[in-house]
Amino acid sequence: GQNIDQPTEMTATEGAIVQINCTYQTSGFNGLFWYQQHAGEAPTFLSYNVLDGLEEKGRFSSFLSRSKGYSYLLLKELQMKDSASYLCAAMDSNYQLIWGAGTKLIIKP
Amino acid sequence: IAGITQAPTSQILAAGRRMTLRCTQDMRHNAMYWYRQDLGLGLRLIHYSNTAGTTGKGEVPDGYSVSRANTDDFPLTLASAVPSQTSVYFCASSDSTQGTDTQYFGPGTRLTVL
Numbered sequence: 001g002q003n004i005d006q007p008t009e010m011t012a013t014e015g016a017i018v019q020i021n022c023t024y025q026t027s028g029f030n031g032l033f034w035y036q037q038h039a040g041e042a043p044t045f046l047s048y049n050v051l052d053g054l055e056e057k058g059r060f061s062s063f064l065s066r067s068k069g070y071s072y073l074l075l076k077e078l079q080m081k082d083s084a085s086y087l088c089a090a091m092d093s094n095y096q097l098i099w100g101a102g103t104k105l106i107i108k109p
Numbered sequence: 110i111a112g113i114t115q116a117p118t119s120q121i122l123a124a125g126r127r128m129t130l131r132c133t134q135d136m137r138h139n140a141m142y143w144y145r146q147d148l149g150l151g152l153r154l155i156h157y158s159n160t161a162g163t164t165g166k167g168e169v170p171d172g173y174s175v176s177r178a179n180t181d182d183f184p185l186t187l188a189s190a191v192p193s194q195t196s197v198y199f200c201a202s203s204d205s206t207q208g209t210d211t212q213y214f215g216p217g218t219r220l221t222v223l
Contacts, residue, residue, distance in 0.1 A: 099151030
């Protein structure tokens with residue numbers, strides 16, 4: 001079957017770095033997406049990886065290892081506004097997104 | 110402002126009633142999607158449409174129907190609502206011609222079925 005695993009909740013300190021891991025199993029693979037979702041709001045696109053390696057975009061970076069079925073989202077210089085849920089989603093061979101349940105990130109001052 | 114709009118924002122509905130959730134996008138995206146989001150679960154695909162005039166079933170289609178008469182609109186209908194359809198519903202769209210198929214989401218509709 002198809003499955004996405006990510007931690008349910010993480011806590012980090014303002015100004016620190018946090019890494020949110022995601023493992024996936026899909027029928028075929030056409031890329032890995034990360035979205036941010038603040039409470040009561042819609043998911044918003046953060047990053048897309050289809051090749052192995054690290055993609056950096058400001059304070060956020062995303063890494064992919066296709067051979068290991070593994071990705072992580074790295075958030076640097078954490079700010080209070082980064083408190084949100086982070087959703088990992090893998091695109092299968094039918095170009096459908098398989099979604100994880102999300103990781104709730106709590107930032108403490 | 111370009112994007113996706115959904116209506117209503119929220120709704121309380123009696124079981125057995127018919128309800129249509131509206132979704133409109135002005136980005137000329139070819140593909141559109143309906144998801145439901147429940148606490149502790151990932152987004153689950155209800156129905157999708159790869160282009161105007163075509164629709165397909167997702168992971169949880171039972172009890173829902175969709176139509177795609179034109180590029181911009183993608184309404185979701187609950188023919189006879191049941192309490193298990195209480196959820197937050199998100200509409201999304203993507204331009205699959207761009208390769209990455211990044212999906213962009215509307216603000217959501219919070220539906221409660223009593």
